[in-house]
Amino acid sequence: MDSSGQVGSSRPPSPARVRRRLRGTALLGVVDERLGAGLDGLVRAHHRRRLSRLGWAQVLEPDDRDRRSDRTTDDAPASSPDGNAGFAHPVRAGNAVRVHIDGDDALAAVAKAIAEAKSFVHIAGWFASPGFKLTRDADAPALRDLLAEVAQRAQVRLLLWGGPPLPLFKPTRAMVAQACAGFTERSNVRCVLDRRERTMHCHHEKLVIVDGEQAFVGGIDLTDLAGDRRDNPLHRPDRPLGWHDAATQLRGPIVADVADHFAQRWREAAGEELAPASVPPPAGQTAIQLARTVPERTYRFAPRGDFSILDQYLNALRDAESLVYLENQFLWSTEVVDVLAHKLRHPPRDDFRVLLMLPERPNNGADTSRGQLGRLLAADDGRHRLLATTVNALADLTVQPGRVYVHAKVGIVDDMWLTVGSANLNEHSLFNDTEVNVVLHDPAIARATRLRLWSEHLQRPEDEISGEPARIIDELWRPIAEEQERRKRHGEPRTHRLILLPNVSRHAERLQGPLRGLLVDG
Incomplete structure (x- = not known):
């Protein structure tokens, strides 16, 4: 069947028909562009109204040259001019940082840090699989077994997103509940599901804090859901789905800010008050700042987000x-x-x-x-x-x-x-x-x-x-x-x-x- 609907016909469309199609395509493109530009304007205006109402308007102001990130201090986070506490975390001097590229490198470092934990391991994630192995070593334990072993001598707390209200995408609430049970069954691991999300949104951060001395912040989830998080820079095609990712391993004063963020969420999700994080001594020469997204009216610790x-x-x-x-x-x-x-x-x-x-x-x-x-x-x-x-x-x-x-x-x-x-x-x-x-x-x-x-x-x-x-x-x-x-x-x-x-x-x-x-x- 050709473009005119005639079965068995090989006659090409006439020049006039081609011109009409091109004009129609061009017109649709103009309409699409103009409608898109109009909707862009609505999105901008909505975000501007929302942040203005919350005291964050200066984020969207291109002429605001208040370089909040230039502050270097070990003091508590500053406040914005209108009293929005926690407007920006301080820049912490004296840190050591290692940037891990791809999960093979990053997850091996996470596994080593967890295995050597002495006092506590705190993990916050979008999702974590109990049976996930952090390395490809033949004798590598599953994550649930690694955490259970550490929990015999240290506090292990796991904070996961509770999953979407409707099972429209993974991880579903049933998957998350099953995973949480898998971590806590016959172990001292404590797992809490956090459902304090905005509608249609989630808890997406990926954090590991060990003993208040080192922290991992990045994009790698502790799961094999959807792809091979343990991939390496070779990205060979012998995996179900290769995975390119990155994470940081941090030591020094910045670890206190990562730990405090976990403690803030844990307090509201689990009802347990954790001791304030001690600021570790300098461990390097790098200045680092913690940055967050926390939607307004999600937590009491950041009512304006x-x-x-x-x-x-x-x-x-x-x-x-x-x-x-x-x-x-x-x-x-x-x-x-x-x-x-x-x-x-x-x-x-x-x-x-x-x-x-x-x-x-x-x-x-x-x-x-x-x-x-x-x-x-x-x-x-x-x-x-x-x-x-x-x-x-x-x-x-x-x-x-x-x-x-x-x-x-x-x-x-x-x-x-x-x-x-x-x-x-x-x-x-x-x-x-x-x-x-x-x-x-x-x-x-x-x-x-x-x-x-x-x-x-x-x-x-x-x-x-x-x-x-x-x-x-x-x-x-x-x-x-x-x-x-x-x-x-x-x-x-x-x-x-x-x-x-x-x-x-x-x-x-x-x-x-x-x-x-x-x-x-x-």
Whole structure:
């Protein structure tokens, strides 16, 4: 059947019909763009009203140059001018930080820290599986067994999201209840389910605190649900679904802020008051700040909420001079895209670049991210300052498309500012879920982390990619990604894991992002 509906006809459509179709497509594109832009405006106005009502209006003000992140102190968190306690955590000096890239490295460190715990282990997560093994070692214990053994000599507290009210997606409430029972059965582990979430949202942070001396903050869940969290930088296609992620391991005064955040949530979810965290002595030279998303009216400890992750991202992006590098599961925050689009239209320097690493097929929100990327491509206007990429698995020069899921939540700006944590760049993470990130003020670590990530994605040693970021993007990232896209388009064998993010164009559907923003943000 051809396009005219005639069975067996091979007659091509007439030129007039082609022109009508093109005009119709163009008209739909204009309507979609205008409606999308209008909905973007509604989302912005809604967020502005909401944050203004809560005393957080300055987060969305581009001209507010109050650099709250410049404070370096070991005092308690400061307050905003209108008395919103906890408006920003202090910058803590004197920390040691290790950035773990991919779960194979990160989870081995978590397993070692838990096994050596002396007084307590506190874990907060979106979900955790009792049978999950933190390493691939043949004799590695399941998480429930590891925690049960430690609980014989130390306090083990596990705080998990209670699951969605309706079983529309995983983990369901039945799955979570079963998991919680699996951790506590015949053990001294205490597991509490936290259902103090906003409707349609969740508790998404991923934290491990051991003895008040070290903490892990990042994006890696302690579960095998959906994909292989123990993947390594090789991302070979012998796993059900490869997984690219990142987490930080922290020592020093910043650990007290992570511990206090857990204690605040635990007090309200479990009804148990934990002793105030002691501030550990200096352990390194790095200044770090805790940033959170805590929706208003969710907890008594933050009645007006905490939106410091959004604050940190927007301030860093507004100040970007040469490079914005983002790895994230989603990119459909109107506010974030607004800042990036402005930077692309008015670049601070000729060598300004925005490089994005996103999943090929996110588990939800794919069309949403594509629509917002269309905005960025339009702002770039063919000047090649923007590049959106993804990665696939690779083994013996044979690529298995779609088998690596980009789940990392990493932001690097100008090799000066680095954030790692649980927050995605969408309305869920920046306004409505509970999230925890850390922000590092350490150029050496920011650059080293970027080079390690780029080495993995480009499959090159770090000394080959240590030049100016714009040159590496123009001479390696873009040619490799475009060549692999050409090979895919022509049915030729792929030779590299890197490729352009598919289905992105200046005419991508614009309604998805702002419409989703309105629907999910009450």
